[in-house]
Amino acid sequence: MTTTAGQMRPLAIAPATNGTSQSQDTAAPTPCMPYTCTTCARRKVKCDKQGPPCSTCQKGRLECHYEAPPPRKRKRKAADDLHEKLEHYEDVLKQHGLLQASNSSSPADDDTHREVVQTSLPRLPQSVPTGGKHLSRNGTFLSGKGKSRYIDSLIWNSLPEEDMNASDEEDAADGDVHPSLIYRNRLSLDPLSATVLGVGQPGQSLLELHPTYDQAMKMWRCYLTHVEPLIKIFHAPTALAVVQRAASNPSSASKAVECLLFAVYHFAVTAMSDEECEKWLEQSRQQLQARYYAAVTQALVNAAFLRTSDISVLQSYVLFLLSVRPRYDPQTFWVLTGVATRIAFRIGLHRDPETLGVGPFDVQMRRRLFWQILPLDGMSGQISGTGMSIGRDQWDTKQPININDEDIWPDMTEPPVPRKGATEMMFCLMRAEVGMTHQKAAPLVGAYAAMWDAGTSEANDAIDNLVNELEVTLEEKYLRYCDPFDSFHLLAMSMGRGGLSLMRLRLKLPRVKLHPNISDDERKEIWRLANRITDFVQSVLTNALLKKYSWHLQAMLQYDAMIWMLNEIRRGSFVVTDPQEVWLKLERIYECYPAFMGQRRAIHIAFSKLTLKAWEQQPAEWRRLFDKEPVFFEKLRLSIKNRRDKKAELKAQAPNANHPWEAQENPLPSPKPDDPATTTSNSSGFGIDLADDFNPDTIDWGFWDQLLRDTDSFPMPQ
Incomplete structure (x- = not known):
């Protein structure tokens, strides 16, 4: 069989011929x-x-x-291995102080903007014990394509530079592909993400759950007014552009952006009142919360949040945690908060970004996020009874500076100049100032027993000096510049000045616990502080200007002062000069705080029982000051009875596993008899009945919640 010229497909240009034709009967192979x-x-x-x-x-x-494939990587020469081993051994010797560190450094740059950063943790003040010796460690910071990694491991740091990025290769197969392709027959590479949040099938499309553009903008504006001033983890102008672009075309949004959208939507409806949801979104708040809770958890799973190195995914996850903290049980919430902490360390937020070589804009954004995770970790550790997981010697990130969002932008090249006075950041910075001061005072509080037994007031005087210094700092930096007619400024003023009184009270209570027979003057001083704190609580809960912050105010309600006052009334103390006024204050607080009547959390139940006991056991002449019993007492009794009946009914039925979202609806577990936390039921004299369905781990004895809670939320860096 012959092959015609038309059937031939030459692989290369034919060589020139000498004019003679050559015929072939068969085709060449x-x-x-x-x-x-x-x-x-x-x-x-x-x-x-x-x-x-x-x-x-x-x-x-x-x-x-x-097309020829790329050439294989050349085999490493023996000399390269020898030099690398030598550098590794030198680093080990430097870490242990056996070799003097060189003053020169030459970080290597490659496609991913790799920077080798020599970091050392700042030391604690001498007054704060570290619990361990100071360590100086070398870390490697990798960043690129909107993601970052901080590697502080001898195993990974011993690898050559070209292999260092392999730690992120597991993310490559699950990168930011267009959502329409992701959601088709996609199986999650980390099924635990869905398990942690209790979400169904990984990779589900969320396009049907997106609101209209108008609704999205309404929720964004609500987030800006109700939530963002108290959190400040976004740069509002930049985030607005992202939200507008994604809300107008949800199908084009990346997984990280979709997380941000639904985290904002969920937090917005959580912060709204029932009336605002009906008016602005024309749906019930309960329906909207359920809708966007399902959406934000699914979005986090779609983004594989457990193994993310994208800071925007972590921002969304932190927003989610802040919005659901009253809904999860303390132990579950502590575990979920630990996930945020681990991701933050993976991204390198625990190292001050100025030492990592990032731009001035990213420096502030990374600091803002880390200083939001610190109190979140401290608060969750307090309410779960486990303590804070971020050690004082594990981070060196500085506080963000006092500026407005207009002072920074993504392309800036020079560091911003701090402002003097009231700014958008002052609420978060005031909280940080208080937390740091409390950490300085913590070892002094622990020295109370020995010092008071020795008859010295050194610790008390030192604590008073610390609080006085803090008061001067807050007044001179922020409070004197606040406008009481501005709702945000009013909240900062109330929390700042009320928080100072609470701090003084919280630092005095340990001595009272150790030495119940305090002097009359000191008992009067504690009563004065508790009474003043109760006035602040009542004023912020009843002020119409602060209504939009009610989601925060009701979450951070402090019980220390009110518990002290109830116990003083219960025992008929001489410091109670006007019991009728005290009961009227408590009645107004109960009216403004419906959770007490809901009886859904252990602290609400315990406080309600203490309130009833104080009313019934107070001196008879104090009760006769009222023509009739205040109405809220009957409501409290009915609420406690209904809950007890419901608990008995549920106990008779077969228990079913429930989602953490339903945790507050479920009966609270009774403490185990051998639980060490319950063996000190009434030894503190706070009068809380631990014998009946009350778990003391759920009491928040922390210092500030966001602003007024979290005793260990701001550990001093070593």
Whole structure:
């Protein structure tokens, strides 16, 4: 059989002929290419390496193109290994102080903007014990494509530079592909993400859960007014552009952006009142919360949040945690908060970004986020009874500076200049100032027993000096510049000045616990502080200007002062000069705080029982000051009875596993008899009945919640 010229497909230009024709009866064998064509390689089908085109592409009428694969990585020379081992051994010797560190450094730059950063943790003041010796460690910071990693591991740091990025290769297969492709037959590479949040099938499309553009903008504006001033983890102008672009075309949003959207939507409806949801979104608040809770958890799972190195995904997760903290039980919430802490360390937020070589804008944003995770970790550790998981010697990130969002932008090259006075950041910075001061005072509080037994007031005087210094700092930096007619400024003033009184009270209570027989003057001083704190609580809960912050105010309600006052009334103390006024204050607080009547959390139940006991056991002449018993007492009794009946009914039924979202609806577990936390039931004299369905781990004896809670939320860096 002969092959015509029209059937021949030359692989190369034919060589020149000398004018004579040559005929062939049979075709010469077609040479075989040394590698597969790009089309077959992409389609993962067999290629006969003929052509082009190969037989597979010819049958499918596809474009066929051969391209040589990239050369293999060259084998490392023995000299390279020797130099690397030498550098590694030198680093180990430097870490242990056996070799003097060199003053020169030459970080290597590559495609991912790799920077080798020598970091050492600042030491604690001498007054704060570290619990361990000071360590100086070397870390490697990797950043690129909107993600970052901080590697502080001898195993990873011993690898060569070209292999360092392998720690992120597991993310490559699950990158930011267009959502329409992700949601088709996609199986999650980390099924635990869905398990942690109790979400169903990984990779589900969320397009149907997106609101209209108008609704999205309404929720964004609500977030800006109700939530963002108290959190400040976003740069509002930049975030606005992202929200507008994604809300107008949800199908184009990346997984990280979709997390941000639904985290904002969920927090917005959580912060809204029932009336605001009906008015602005024309749906009930309960329906909207359920809708966007499901959406934000699914979005986090779609983004594989457990193994993310994207800071925007972590921002969304922190927003989610802040919005659901009253809904989860303390133990579950502590575990979920630990996830945020681990991701923060993975991204390198625990290292001050100025030492990592990032831009001035990113420096402030990374600091803002880390200083939001610190109190979150401290608060969750307090309410769960486990303590804070971030050690004082594990981070050196500085506080963000006192500026407004207009003072920074993504492309800036010079560090921003701090402002003097009231700014958008002052609420978060005041909280940080208080937390740091409390950490300085913590060892002094622990020295109370020995000092008071020795008859010295050194600790008390030192604590008073610390609080006085803090008061001067807050007044001179922030409070004197506040406008009481501005709702945000009014909240900062109330929390700042009320918080100072609470701090003084909280630092005095340990001595009272150790020495119940305090002097009359000191008992009067504690009563004065408790009475003043109760006035602040009542004023912020009843002020119409602060209504939009009620989600925060009701979450941070402090019980210390009110518990002290109830116990003083219960025992008929001489410091109670006007019991009728005290009961009227408590009645107004109960009216403004419906959770007491809901009886859904252990602290609410315990406080309600203490309130009833104080009313019934107070001196008879104090009760006769009222013509009739205040109405809220009957409501309290009915609420406690209904809950007890419901608990008995549920106990008789077979228990079913419930989602953490329903935790507050479920009966609270009774403490175990051998639980060490319950053995000190009434030894403190606070009068809380621990014998009946009350778990003391759920009491928040922390210092500030967001602003007024979290005793261990701001550990001093070593």
